[in-house]
Amino acid sequence: MTYKNFTVETGSDGIALITWDMPGKSMNVIDLTVMEELNQIVDQIAGDEAVKGAIITSGKAAFSGGADLTMLEGLLTDFHKQRAKDPEAAAKALFEGSRKLSLIYRKLETCGKPFVAAINGTCMGGGTELALACHARLGSEDDGFKMGLPEVKVGLFPGAGGTQRVMRMADGQQGMQFLLQGKTLRGAQAKQLKLVDDLAPSKKLVDAARKLLAAGVDPVKPWDKKGFKLPNGPVYSPAGFQFWPAANAIYRRETYDNYPGPRYLMSAVVEGLQLPMDLALQVESRYFAKVLQTPEAANMIRSLFVSMQELNKGARRPAGQRPNKIKKVGILGAGFMGAGIAYVTAQAGIDVVLIDRDQEAADKGKTHSESLITKSVQRGHATQEQKDKLLAKITATADYDALGDCDLVIEAVFEDREVKRQVTEKAEAAMKPRAIYASNTSTLPITSLAEASSRPKNFIGIHFFSPVDKMMLVEVIMGKKTSDRALSMALDYIKAIKKTPIVVNDSRGFYTSRVVMTYIREGLMMLADGVPAAMIENAGKMAGMPVGPLSLGDEVALDLAWKIVSATRKDLGVKYVEGPLDNILEEMVVKRERFGRKNAKGFYDYEGKNKKLWPGIPEVTGQPKPASSFHIEELKQRLLVMQALETARIFEEKCLTDVREADVGSILGFGFAPYSGGTLSYIDTMGTAAFVELCKKFTRKWGPRFKPNKLLRDMAKGNETFYGRFPPEKAEVQVEEAA
Numbered sequence: 001m002t003y004k005n006f007t008v009e010t011g012s013d014g015i016a017l018i019t020w021d022m023p024g025k026s027m028n029v030i031d032l033t034v035m036e037e038l039n040q041i042v043d044q045i046a047g048d049e050a051v052k053g054a055i056i057t058s059g060k061a062a063f064s065g066g067a068d069l070t071m072l073e074g075l076l077t078d079f080h081k082q083r084a085k086d087p088e089a090a091a092k093a094l095f096e097g098s099r100k101l102s103l104i105y106r107k108l109e110t111c112g113k114p115f116v117a118a119i120n121g122t123c124m125g126g127g128t129e130l131a132l133a134c135h136a137r138l139g140s141e142d143d144g145f146k147m148g149l150p151e152v153k154v155g156l157f158p159g160a161g162g163t164q165r166v167m168r169m170a171d172g173q174q175g176m177q178f179l180l181q182g183k184t185l186r187g188a189q190a191k192q193l194k195l196v197d198d199l200a201p202s203k204k205l206v207d208a209a210r211k212l213l214a215a216g217v218d219p220v221k222p223w224d225k226k227g228f229k230l231p232n233g234p235v236y237s238p239a240g241f242q243f244w245p246a247a248n249a250i251y252r253r254e255t256y257d258n259y260p261g262p263r264y265l266m267s268a269v270v271e272g273l274q275l276p277m278d279l280a281l282q283v284e285s286r287y288f289a290k291v292l293q294t295p296e297a298a299n300m301i302r303s304l305f306v307s308m309q310e311l312n313k314g315a316r317r318p319a320g321q322r323p324n325k326i327k328k329v330g331i332l333g334a335g336f337m338g339a340g341i342a343y344v345t346a347q348a349g350i351d352v353v354l355i356d357r358d359q360e361a362a363d364k365g366k367t368h369s370e371s372l373i374t375k376s377v378q379r380g381h382a383t384q385e386q387k388d389k390l391l392a393k394i395t396a397t398a399d400y401d402a403l404g405d406c407d408l409v410i411e412a413v414f415e416d417r418e419v420k421r422q423v424t425e426k427a428e429a430a431m432k433p434r435a436i437y438a439s440n441t442s443t444l445p446i447t448s449l450a451e452a453s454s455r456p457k458n459f460i461g462i463h464f465f466s467p468v469d470k471m472m473l474v475e476v477i478m479g480k481k482t483s484d485r486a487l488s489m490a491l492d493y494i495k496a497i498k499k500t501p502i503v504v505n506d507s508r509g510f511y512t513s514r515v516v517m518t519y520i521r522e523g524l525m526m527l528a529d530g531v532p533a534a535m536i537e538n539a540g541k542m543a544g545m546p547v548g549p550l551s552l553g554d555e556v557a558l559d560l561a562w563k564i565v566s567a568t569r570k571d572l573g574v575k576y577v578e579g580p581l582d583n584i585l586e587e588m589v590v591k592r593e594r595f596g597r598k599n600a601k602g603f604y605d606y607e608g609k610n611k612k613l614w615p616g617i618p619e620v621t622g623q624p625k626p627a628s629s630f631h632i633e634e635l636k637q638r639l640l641v642m643q644a645l646e647t648a649r650i651f652e653e654k655c656l657t658d659v660r661e662a663d664v665g666s667i668l669g670f671g672f673a674p675y676s677g678g679t680l681s682y683i684d685t686m687g688t689a690a691f692v693e694l695c696k697k698f699t700r701k702w703g704p705r706f707k708p709n710k711l712l713r714d715m716a717k718g719n720e721t722f723y724g725r726f727p728p729e730k731a732e733v734q735v736e737e738a739a
């Protein structure tokens, strides 16, 4: 038989080699045709007496990226359409549709012939679940082998047997962590967890699988035999009583119960482990169909999978621009940010010229790369050869002439107009005329910085987040005169360093910095309202933010916040309305020199890695009221509504122009409650009418900063959604990597 996505060749030894190699794609993913063909292949192998066993491998550099989640989006769309007419039939169709893959894998597992997965490179999501359904697994040891079940990261959980098989194979605690955190395992870790049986060089993987089959692989899984014992013992056992309540507590601590994905995952595991495999898989499928119907899953799939991929693959790249070859990048300023940008650029194989005021400062910036890559080598994530190669890519110097052959120059000197003006002039004098110049400023409008440039068309904002090597987002800022060519260069560069871009129009604070400041400000306003500091911080975390607003204020630096407040006061003159915020910042910064993390004194006291809330806060704010005077749910809402409202304003001002960028940018840039799908999805899910009502209520209670803007009020009349009113242009991008 011939297949579109697979070849099946049976040798004289009776072993069928199934090679998965999807035409026209760089990565194997599971879509409807792949499922259909896999089903037929299992029938073919099971029904062919000449076949004694089978090996599944990939013809590509990686095994599989997992399931194409747009397939699930399709299932959900059908479900919502049908539900209005016949809810029961709709639920049944969703259940049947979403468990198809699980049934195929179970058929493979019980077909009577042994299957061995020869896993080369990356193996994710549904690809990992396929491997787990096989009777033995070999991983490659030399081609960046990675294995993971990242479904929880997009609001789901592994629904094709993953939860049941992992917990029947691995140690309980490690297995649960692997599932709940959606972590990726390297070869040795996967072997230690017993998720692969052994490792072999990638070129010898198939041979090793053949040998394994020749030596005999049991086609019946341990859990399908009488007397099977769970690695961690039964759920209801002394060991289980120790383990499960603690696991539940950790789940609560980590998620504040905001995420239905891990919640249903825990239920599927605890209930499934008490049942025989077929029933356990059915339980898993029921929870999977349930999680699919939650707004959290729909929003997370949309923002963190579909939109993110579209943005990564150039959804905002201007039409008609040829791809840019980026061989060399110049970086001005080898400080905190410049050093990080140098590292990620060199890691992408691009030559870097790293410039600072003198050689010593430039060299210091380079040592940052050295320490990061040294750590990678120590952890076994990089080789000495890779380290040498990376460091050879970075030239640290104080000589601006070295910028002569750079395609792109990124400025990351002090946040000071005059310093920035000087380096722009100096750099442009050395750069080739068509090279692009970008500023990493966090707040200064690009159009005004471009006034120092003799070629403002080539001037753009490329705003990184710290720490640069960890943060996935890059905010691109278009000045008034920035050309499409400059934008295409910025986007090609960001693609090369494997980060996600959003493109915004110029304004003070752009998108992310502006919204982040409202979160910090709301925390300070709460302090002024008499909310106890610990309650404010907990409200932030319980709402799904990575840290509380006071803690974030300390990270960003309170003296910086004070500088911004003072500058705004100066700009607005008599129009400036003095508020409690001015008082708190003045007391903290001017009178007490509490600047935040940078001088180890802010709303927290810092001692090494430890921090605790500064007991002197009441000296600044007055004694707090009792916690019982406030509703925690309202505090949580205040913190999220303020950020979502600011986003709606920025959208109305056309600084943001694409709903996907608002959502993806908010999650990747400042960690806005990921379960919500982002700031605008948060409003859409609540409904614009309800959101506007809430804003009005908060305006009456907490002040005019909550006043809903005109766009929101207009949309609320018909309860329109952002995605409905501003549908993003469907990008012609191929979705390849999946979960």
Ligand code: NAD
Pocket: 332, 333, 334, 335, 336, 337, 338, 355, 356, 357, 361, 411, 412, 413, 414, 415, 416, 419, 422, 423, 440, 441, 442, 443, 463, 464, 465, 466
């Ligand atoms: P930093 O003080 O750590 O580094 C600035 C570097 O610029 C220093 O090494 C300094 O010696 C160098 N420098 C100053 N004048 C120079 C000149 N004339 N020529 C060459 N080098 C010169 O500051 P940072 O935190 O890296 O910030 C740099 C820029 O990035 C700022 O515009 C800042 O707003 C922006 N930014 C910072 C962050 C952050 O979290 N720190 C985040 C995003 C953007």
